[in-house]
Amino acid sequence: MKYDPAIEASALPYSPFKSxxxxxxxxxxxxxxxxxxxNLAPxxxxQNLTFDPPMVMFAANQYPDGRRKDTVINAEETGWFVxxxxxxxxxxxxxxxxxxxPPEQSEFDIAGVTRRSADLSSVPMVAESPVHFECRYLSTHRFIGNSKVGTIDVVFAAVERIHIDDAFLTADGRLDILRIRPLARLGYHDYTSVTETFAMHVPNASPEADDGLEGQPARRSGVPSMRPPH
Ligand SMILES: Cc1cc2nc3c(=O)[nH]c(=O)nc-3n(C[C@H](O)[C@H](O)[C@H](O)COP(=O)(O)O)c2cc1C
Structure with a gap:
């Protein structure tokens, strides 16, 4: 099968796009x-955008009545999210x-998770999470969709502080992914989590490229990391 999503729905009972x-x-x-x-929301x-400096983005769809998501408004107003x-x-x-x-209720309380203070802002972090990024808001790019819910705010941010629970590091200093078991979204109402990993090396990769893939870009290149001003 094939279809053009801009002009027609798929012939399937559920849209396959998110899957x-x-x-x-x-x-x-x-x-x-x-x-x-x-506020807390998934x-x-x-996504990660780049790593030096670390930057991230998320895309928030508007509500059907045209209201923007609270996470976007909060990031824009306070300059931070985690x-x-x-x-x-x-x-x-x-x-x-x-x-x-409703505005007076917090998802932290309903979800039963514990608040932990961040270092750089007053945004609470989920204490039970093994890793946190303190993200400084950079900008919002708005795309108008075909519908109110199709319209998105894409928020860009710089990761200014990274917290990792030492209990989730291996003896050789890597994130212990199989113990953390990160959660990930599939389509429909489905999710998965990481229960298996395997390693591969790009054939004939330069030492710099190989180091970059492994996560040590500065060691051989000697290029100091650039930090944006606060
Ligand atoms: C697993 C999961 C992933 C979601 N991903 C998105 C998303 O990428 N963009 C979005 O706009 N809403 C997404 N949602 C819905 C938001 O979490 C939901 O609208 C939430 O109430 C927004 O909260 P906020 O207005 O406090 O930011 C997702 C929901 C779930 C359960």
Whole structure:
């Protein structure tokens, strides 16, 4: 089968689009409003953009009535949000945190997760998550969709502080992914988590390229990391 999504629906009973780019890591994002109300929500339209400096993005669809998502408004108003790593053990809390709540209620309380103070802003972090990124808001790029919910705010941010729970590091200093068991989004109502990993090396890669893939770009190149000003 094939179809042109801009002009027709697929012939399938459910749109296959969200089931094609899978698994998608989950941006489990905490933020705080200008009035001090904290917020937590999952975003599967979430990605790394680059690593030096580390930058991330997420795309938030508008609500059907045209309201923008609170995470976007909070990031724009306060300049900060936190990415909390979603894991299989935290799957129920991740799911519950997607509920649309009245402004006086916080997803932290409904999802039953613990607030931990961030270092660089007053955004609370999910204490139970093994990894957190403190993200400084950079900009929003708005794309108008074919419908109100199709319209998105793409938010770009710089990762200014990374917290990793030492209990989830291996003896040789890598993230212990099989113990963390990161949660990821599939299509429909389906999810997966990482329960298997394997390694591959690009044939004939230069030492610099090989180091970059492994995560040590500065060691051989000697190029100092650039940090954007606060
Ligand atoms: C696993 C999962 C992934 C989601 N991903 C997105 C997403 O990428 N973009 C989006 O706009 N909403 C997404 N949602 C829905 C939001 O989490 C939901 O609208 C939430 O209430 C938004 O909260 P906020 O307004 O406090 O930011 C997702 C929901 C779930 C359960």
């Amino acid at each position: 094609c780019t899978v698994p998608r890591p989950i941006g489990w994002l905490s933020s705080i409003s200008a009035d001090g109300i904290d 975003y599967s339209q979430w 990415w909390n790593m979603a894991t299989y053990d935290l799957r129920e809390a991740v799911n519950i945190s997607a509920m649309a709540l």
